Amino acid sequence: MLEDDLERFRSGARRRLLVLGGLNGVLFVLLGGRLFHLQVMKGGAYRVLAENNRISLQPVSAPRGLILDRFGKILVENSPDYRLAAIPELTGGMRGFLDRVAPILSMSEEDLETVLRQAKRQRSFLPVKVRARLSWEELSRIEAEIYNLPGGMIQVQSIRHYPYDKLAAHVLGYLGEVSESDIRDFHDTRFRSGDLVGKTGTERVYESELRGREGVREVEVNALGRQVRELKLTPAVPGQDLYLTLDTTLQQESEAALAGHSGSVVVMDPRTGEVLVMANQPAYDPNQFIRGFSSKQWKALVSDEDRPLTNKAIQGQYPPGSTFKMAVILAALKENRLTPEDRFTCPGYLDRQDHRFYCWKHRGHGALNLEQAIAQSCDVFFYKIAEKIGIDPIERMARNLGLGSLSGIRLNGEQAGLIPSRAWKRKVHKTIWYPGETLITAIGQGYVLSTPLQLANMTAAIANGGTLYRPALVRPNSGFKPEVLRHSRLNEEHLALIKKGMEKVYYAHSGTARRARPDFIRAAGKTGTAQVVRHRRQKDGELLQVTERRFMDHALFVCYAPADKPEIVISVVIEHGGHGGATAAPIAKQIMDRYFDRKRKS
Amino acid sequence: MSLLNHGGHRTSILASDIEDVPALGERLAxxxxxxxxxxxxxxxxxxxxxxxxxxxxxxxxxxxxxxxxxxxxxxxxxxxxxxGDYRLFRRYAYVIYGITLLLLILVLIKGSVGMGARRWLDLGLFRFQPSEVMKVALVLALGRYFHDRAISKGVHWRDIWTPAAMILVPLGLIVQQPDLGTAVMVSVVGCVVVFAAGLSWKGVFAGLATLGLSLPMAWNFMxxxxxxxxxxxxxxxxxxxxxxxxxxxxxxxxxxxxxxxxxxxxxxxxxxxxxxxxxxxxxxxxxxxxxxxxxxxxxxxxxxxxxxxxxxxxxxxxxxxxxxxxxxxxxxxxxxxxxxxxxxxxxxxxxxxxxxxxxxxxxxxxxxxxxxxxxxxxxxxxxxxxxxx
Incomplete structure (x- = not known):
């Protein structure tokens, strides 16, 4: 009975399935008929359409923003790059084509192989790049021969050009082909493979502003790949120009003053935190990243002990040496453990437990007050006051002056330096803080590390009365607003004492920079000499002869000028330069002389 | 015949239900x-x-x-x-349909938007489109419905309302996403099942006529x-x-x-x-x-x-x-x-x-x-x- 019902249903349903099967057949005929109509009956017409009427979407590249200095001088621009390309299917044999151009462009067999391989990898109606960066001579010879070179075409592309070559290379940065990690970092930007993107410096940090947005041109191209007409153009949006705070002339002068050394110079405006100069030597030429390196050139660049690719101003971490002493004095004054009248006697060393701490001048300085101690950079004076106040106030004051933490300048890879503390020692070295370590910290040795930029910023805070700015590299169109990191709340009387001591560095008889006084104004500064090798002195106090350069001390110098109304601060670090007063201070003098000479004349 | 008179669901106890699953060799064959x-x-x-x-x-x-x-x-x-066993699909047809319907509602509330439409549920490991599942779930549910009805003399007008609702409710939800392609597929598939179940020819033509009249309305909803x-x-x-x-x-x-x-x-x-x-x-x-x-x-x-x-x-x-x-x-x-x-x-x-x-x-x-x-x-x-x- 149930089976009957099912059977009846099944026979009914079968008829309906037959209808569906028939419908299937009808649809097959319909679709097949349409195929026949399009492909067989009108196939020829469509073939012509396909050949004559290839619509293609061509990207219109957006010009990248320029980078200019504070006076509008162009530091980075775009220049046209002429390249030869060829459409393989029109050349009548790519090999023959290449053999004809090879002598003109002096291309090696290896170069030709590369082009042929590329040609094989892509479709034969798309252009293959044969040679980029044609010289004017090559370009004109190719143009003259172009009628013998079917399928060949000259393409123009815009490439980045750094007119001052190595100038401020580390600040400007360079471009490179987009990589996986770049795509992650700039996830809002749509890249196509082979796109160039900022890799370091402002080129990277301001990538999104500089980049602009690519446009699209929809064109009809004929069978020869030539454009028949343009259908629609979505114009590219050019990248924004970037005005830096740098002063190109002063940057040039600073780099020249630094030439021959390995080191760094930072010049800042203490009133705003603007960076006028950030110079590093040795440097590299960013244009080379566009031209491409030979493997030998690249190896030389990477293995150079003086690290030409490093922006030492923010990445080099050096013991500040005696430039740290301002922080120690300010700490002691703040703790009320030191007065301007206090005098300490320096016999050339200080014995503590079983260790003898030497002054740099091991004949001794005699009795000194704090101004004299700064001017002559007496180490024993600082051992004694450090011993009185301990490490904690020194650490607090150093941090107050911006040491031991990132300055926040908008550049990649800035290092924070290091200001040691009891907690840090316990955490990293798993031991307690020893009193002797306070003494060597007080002369900027031991664990203390700082970058040239941090030293400049510290000096700026002293010069401007205690305001720590975020060092700025860019002046936005909307107007530059200095950004304050912190108001250090330094006592004005304390600052006046320090400043007086720093002036004496120049103008006292025995001031450590007395031989590097600037010509046109009165300045104030502090020398520093940072030991590279810890136990240079033997127990009996005799100096080891240090001849090998890599064991020589770093020379440091910080200063501001004019002393009464500071408008620039300079920090100089010369790796293995010896004494700060002898090597670093003269570089600062040169820079100040040029700056104030120009100012005087204008 | 007496079973039929008692109403639909009872007829699910058919001889074929009790059949055993064929042996593996036979299944392979x-x-x-x-x-x-x-x-x-x-x-x-x-x-x-x-x-x-x-x-x-x-x-x-x-x-x-x-x-x-x-x-x-x-x-x-x-x-x-x-x-698995044939009967399982039948037994759980409505459950699957119901769950999928809930997911379709969920996707409208919480789904992720892609290409201007809200179609995806993000399940952490993978993204998932309930409207895809609904295509199969609807077929199972309609199959179960007409199986239980055991209509041997064709589908009458009064029998059409439940299946119509079964088609239209998910259809409405899918149109909201909006996913026009899937909506069209779901409705056509539903109609084919209803047709195969034995909808009278009169019904077929009436349906086609309704479709013809509703097209201008659909146009306004697009x-x-x-x-x-x-x-x-x-x-x-x-x-x-x-x-x-x-x-x-x-x-x-x-x-x-x-x-x-x-x-x-x-x-x-x-x-x-x-x-x-x-x-x-x-x-x-x-x-x-x-x-x-x-x-x-x-x-x-x-x-x-x-x-x-x-x-x-x-x-x-x-x-x-x-x-x-x-x-x-x-x-x-x-x-x-x-x-x-x-x-x-x-x-x-x-x-x-x-x-x-x-x-x-x-x-x-x-x-x-x-x-x-x-x-x-x-x-x-x-x-x-x-x-x-």
Whole structure:
């Protein structure tokens, strides 16, 4: 009975399935008929359409923003790059084509192989790049021969050009082909493979502003790949120009003053935190990243002990040496453990437990007050006051002056330096803080590390009365607003004492920079000499002869000028330069002389 | 007969319910090998076309990913075919349908938006499209409904309201997303099942008439871009760079393939960047351009054979449920193919439905292979399989 019902249903349903099967057949005929109509009956017409009427979407590249200095001088621009390309299917044999151009462009067999391989990898109606960066001579010879070179075409592309070559290379940065990690970092930007993107410096940090947005041109191209007409153009949006705070002339002068050394110079405006100069030597030429390196050139660049690719101003971490002493004095004054009248006697060393701490001048300085101690950079004076106040106030004051933490300048890879503390020692070295370590910290040795930029910023805070700015590299169109990191709340009387001591560095008889006084104004500064090798002195106090350069001390110098109304601060670090007063201070003098000479004349 | 009078649900206790599952050897023998062979052929050709569509070379990883997806989907198909008991699908048909309906509601509330539509549920590990599942769930639920009704004299007007609601509720939800292509598929598949269940011819014509009248209403409910697509179907030349662009370029691609095609990897239309969706929805135009009329017709033939095979399996199903589900799933496959190819050939509006087994993508492939797995299951448990008539 149930089976009957099912059977009846099944026979009914079968008829309906037959209808569906028939419908299937009808649809097959319909679709097949349409195929026949399009492909067989009108196939020829469509073939012509396909050949004559290839619509293609061509990207219109957006010009990248320029980078200019504070006076509008162009530091980075775009220049046209002429390249030869060829459409393989029109050349009548790519090999023959290449053999004809090879002598003109002096291309090696290896170069030709590369082009042929590329040609094989892509479709034969798309252009293959044969040679980029044609010289004017090559370009004109190719143009003259172009009628013998079917399928060949000259393409123009815009490439980045750094007119001052190595100038401020580390600040400007360079471009490179987009990589996986770049795509992650700039996830809002749509890249196509082979796109160039900022890799370091402002080129990277301001990538999104500089980049602009690519446009699209929809064109009809004929069978020869030539454009028949343009259908629609979505114009590219050019990248924004970037005005830096740098002063190109002063940057040039600073780099020249630094030439021959390995080191760094930072010049800042203490009133705003603007960076006028950030110079590093040795440097590299960013244009080379566009031209491409030979493997030998690249190896030389990477293995150079003086690290030409490093922006030492923010990445080099050096013991500040005696430039740290301002922080120690300010700490002691703040703790009320030191007065301007206090005098300490320096016999050339200080014995503590079983260790003898030497002054740099091991004949001794005699009795000194704090101004004299700064001017002559007496180490024993600082051992004694450090011993009185301990490490904690020194650490607090150093941090107050911006040491031991990132300055926040908008550049990649800035290092924070290091200001040691009891907690840090316990955490990293798993031991307690020893009193002797306070003494060597007080002369900027031991664990203390700082970058040239941090030293400049510290000096700026002293010069401007205690305001720590975020060092700025860019002046936005909307107007530059200095950004304050912190108001250090330094006592004005304390600052006046320090400043007086720093002036004496120049103008006292025995001031450590007395031989590097600037010509046109009165300045104030502090020398520093940072030991590279810890136990240079033997127990009996005799100096080891240090001849090998890599064991020589770093020379440091910080200063501001004019002393009464500071408008620039300079920090100089010369790796293995010896004494700060002898090597670093003269570089600062040169820079100040040029700056104030120009100012005087204008 | 007396059971019938007591009402629908009771009739689910039919003789066929009590049948045992055939032994493995018998299941292997009853497996529709021909169907599998056709599926493998279409997929193989599809991967070849895909290779060309993505430009070969560096993009070969796309191909491998698609191959991996197919491997996974094939495993699922075989599991569905061999494992489990026929009755389970029937028993849980309404449950599956109900859960899917809830997911469809959830997707409107919490789903992720892609290409201006809200279709996806993000499950952490993978994203998931409830509307895809609904296609199968609806077929199962309708099969169960008409199975329980046991209508032998055809479907009457009063019997139409429940199935109509079963179709219209998910349809409404899918239209909200909006996913016009899936909406069309769900409604056509639902209608085919109702038709196969025995809707009277009068009913069929009445339905067609209603459809004809409701089209202008549907027009008003469509998004602007959907209206635009319908309009450009008839006048593609009006907007050659906008909505008409796909259709014009697709027709040029297909037409220029001619009788013999341009050859593997040699389609100029397909390889200038004119079709943004050439490896997904418009892959058939790549096939037609490169393999010509004979190639395209051959693939079309393979599809038609798969559909015929599906109808044959349905005809031999052991009970009403099997028959109706088989028809529904076959229709699901067939409609998807017809809409896609019709769109590529400029016969139907561009609605964004992938070509089954060939287009790049996982969601639709999974649905298709689930459908094929269920068809194979129905075939294994057909009435010849140890079932006395």
């Amino acid at each position: 009853r497996f529709p090998w021909g169907l599998l062979f056709l599926i493998l052929m279409v997929t193989g050709i599809g991967l070849g076309v895909l290779y060309s569509a993505v430009g070969g070379g560096e993009n070969v990883s796309l191909l491998l990913r698609q191959l991996g997806r197919f491997g996974g989907a094939l495993t699922l198909m075989l599991m569905l075919a061999f494992v 998004h602007d871009y959907q209206q635009q697509r319908v309009r450009t179907l008839f006048f593609p030349e009006e907007d050659p760079l906008g909505a008409g662009y796909h259709i014009i370029q697709s027709k040029i691609a297909v037409g220029s393939g001619g009788v013999m095609g341009k050859g593997f990897m040699a389609g100029s239309q397909s390889h200038l960047d004119f079709l943004p969706e050439r490896h997904t929805d418009f892959i058939f135009s790549v096939l037609a351009e490169e393999w010509g009329f004979f190639g395209a017709l051959f693939v079309l033939l393979l599809y038609m054979l798969i559909i015929l095979r599906g109808l044959m399996i349905s005809a031999s199903a052991r009970d009403r449920f099997g028959l109706l589900v088989g028809v529904g799933l076959t229709a699901l496959f067939g409609i998807q193919m017809v809409i896609n190819i019709g769109m590529v050939l400029g016969l139907l509006p561009v609605v964004g439905i992938p070509l089954p087994l060939v287009s790049y993508g996982g969601s639709s492939l999974l649905t298709v292979m689930i459908a094929m797995g269920l068809l194979a299951h129905i075939s294994i448990h057909s009435r010849h399989a140890g079932h006395s008539v």
